[in-house]
Amino acid sequence: MGEAFVAKIAVSSISYGVDRPYTYIVPDELQTLLSVGSRVVVPFGRSNGKKEGIILGFDTAENTENLKQIESSLDDGPILTDEQMKLAMWMRDRFFCTFYDAVHAMLPIGIWFKNGSKRIGDKTSAWVVLTADAEKALEEAQLKGRKAPKQADVLRLVAEFGEVSFEEIKYFTGASMQTVRAIEKQGLVAVERREEYRRPEYEYAPPAEDLTLNETQERAYEGLTELSESGSAQAALVFGVTGSGKTAVYINLIKKLKERGRGAIVLVPEIALTPQLVYIFSSHFGDEVAVLHSALSIGERYDEWKRIRSGGVRVVVGTRTAVFAPVKDLGAIIIDEEQEHTYKSGSAPRYHTRDVAKFRCSYNNALLVLGSATPAIESMKNALDGKYKLFTLDKRFNEQELPNVMIADMRRELKNGNGTSISSLLAEEIGKNLERGEQSILFINRRGAASVVICGECGHTFICPSCSVSMTYHSANNRMMCHYCGHCESVAEHCPECGGTLKFMGAGTQKVEEELKNLFPGIGVVRMDFDTVSHTRSHEKLLNRFRDEKVPVLLGTQMVTKGLDFENVTLIGVISADQSLYSNDYRAHERTFSLITQVVGRAGRGQKKGRAVIQTFTPHNEVIELASQQDYMKFFDRELEIRKLLGCPPIADIIMLKVSGNDERKALTGCMKLKNSFMYYFKGESAVKVLGPAPARILKMSNKYRYQLSISCKNTKKVRDIVAFVMREFLRDKENRGLTVIADVNPDE
DSSP states (O other), X not given: OOOEEEEEEEESSOOGGGOSOEEXXXXXXXXXXXXXXXXXXXXXXXXXXXXXXXXXEEEEESOOTTOEEOOEEOSSSOSSOHHHHHHHHHHHHHHTOOHHHHHHHHSOHHHHHHTSSSOOOOOEEEEEEEOXXXXXXXXXXXXXXXXXXXXXXXXXXXXXXXEEEHHHHHHHHOOOHHHHHHHHHTTSEEEEEEEOOOOOOOOOOOOOOOOOOOHHHHHHHHHHHHHHTSSSOEEEEEEEOTTSOHHHHHHHHHHHHHHTTOEEEEEOSOGGGHHHHHHHHHHHHGGGEEEEOTTXXXXXXXXXXXXXXXXXXXXXXXSGGGGGOOOTTEEEEEEEXXXXXXGBOSSSSOOBHHHHHHHHHHHHTOEEEEEESSOOHHHHHHHHTTSSEEEEEOSOTTOOOOOEEEEEXXXXXXXXXXXXXXXXXXXXXXXXXXXXXXXXXXXXXXXXSXXXXXXXXXXOBOBOSSSSSBOEEETTTTEEEOTTTOOEEEOOSSOTTTOOOEEEESOOHHHHHHHHHHHSTTOOEEEESTTTXXXXXXXXXXXXXXXXXXXXXXXXXXXXSSSOOOTTEEEEEESOTTTTTTSXXXXXXXXXXXXXXXXXXXXXXSSSOOEEEEEESOTTOHHHHHHHHTOHHHHHHHHHHHHHHHTOTTTSEEEEEEEEESOHHHHHHHHHHHHHHHHHHTTTOTTOEEEEEEEEEEEEETTEEEEEEEXXXXXXXXXXXXXXXXXXXXXXXXXXXXXXXXXXXXXXX
């Protein structure tokens, strides 16, 4: 038997433990149709169930006795480029995911439905194209006269323009498709179906004049331009105070890139920030701007992706997943507010956007730009160590001073009999804004009306039956909800244990809204949290209402802390500055400092002076004090020393492994098995420390018990290979059936 032509294929929907290239025979009729990156259907497993696969490469094989054959091809050509193939393999190694996990992250969901029963087809429209000579068409129109006036109208319209969409013909002449088909039969016109892209309904701006930069902006722009023209991959950190005009620098940089035929991706951490950015960027780049984020419909995301891939788009604006946008001749990836935790994926593949951006910039010899007023500790250390070029914007673009910050001691408020979420100081400042017709933004990082419902007599609390967390009370529907698994139940009138009176402790956005309306009857409030922005583009409507109707207060969670730019906002209120300070997370201080600094920076961005009130039970906490002073570098020095003591990033990497299962004892035993394996393979590696097992921050989630290990190490290929090997051996072991294990590099919790 001679050699057979075979393909190495990554198969979909298989576990990490058995994810590897599988060899299949390529049938003769498909050999000229398939290439690397093509999708195919293959039989898999003992049952030969049909699975999707992607071709990784081709080879020849002599012994094909046990090999199965590719059944069919799914696409006309490869769906993955060479860059995407390499990126998927890189992600598989770096983030301990399957090849298909990586591919699913980088392609729009519409592709996966296109060939299935839930087909997402291309949107098309009918166009009527003149096939006869224009003069002949006009003569025919004249002849038809009174007998066929609709046909005459259609012919005159098409003769004038050469081709017209059927929608326009219907609008201007009232003709039906039947009328058009009658003309087509006469050989005068032809009807064509053309693809039409579904576009997100954003507010696009009219053309704007070129932006004038101040001295510090110009210096940053020139430096970034020089890096972008170096011919090799580069990285830079733009460290600018809030309101320093980083966006103007980005726009001028992208214009320079476009002159050289290169494109750019601009990333923001929140969907709520995309409308404002799209409006600004469309005023400079028109239709060459595309938007990608999860709030778009499936069809819109699919079509925006196709527009980008076709080369018709040079600028992509979006959230985390937009880092995968197939921009042709990619010249730069800009990550604004780069310190934000939303750039870290919480599900497979558990990538950080910054790492994927580094790979893409390296592949394309492009420039990575990280921008922030409060850079991640890792990013600032890289800049100070010379790995990134550092550009500093230390003044606001409008030369306005940073907001005046006042501290409200909530301990004193309680002593004075104020048990609400709003201090007397903040209430006084809101009152001043109401009198002046100025607007305020209030931030509290918790949605709902109360964080805990508790019996005042026996102490009973309402715990989610599926998770080891208290449920949050929502006054809007008088129900309690678990914000982890979604379990929801109504609130009883009395304690189910003793019949006592229930108390509602803690505060969320709903509670603060109620308190505001009690303090200021008739006050207008726009509330932004997960409950109010769950519908497509509802965040845009809320922000437009706040801006256009001059609503006095915008109240919300983290989505109001960054990127928003309203010139009439002069007051910021941080309702509970301590809330994120004491979590069991090495990033807790960094996250708190960043949140406070970012939200305070929303005030005074116009011509009016800004001010902020920070409410806290620990007014002398150093993180709170430094955030109120906007002193990032002093905070950075302090935090870096702490990281050195803890052995956390950027000093060392942490690979966290979580074992979960329905049986708590089995999950803990499995985690101990993992630790023993790691201790064996890392024996003699003094720089590698294995810590645990320990319960996860939330032990029980969705009826799964979770235990974890932490490996403090330098994230080298040798370390990753050992972790991957141990995980796969664990998952293949029959004794561990019912258990899952995941690995997360530098987790954000």
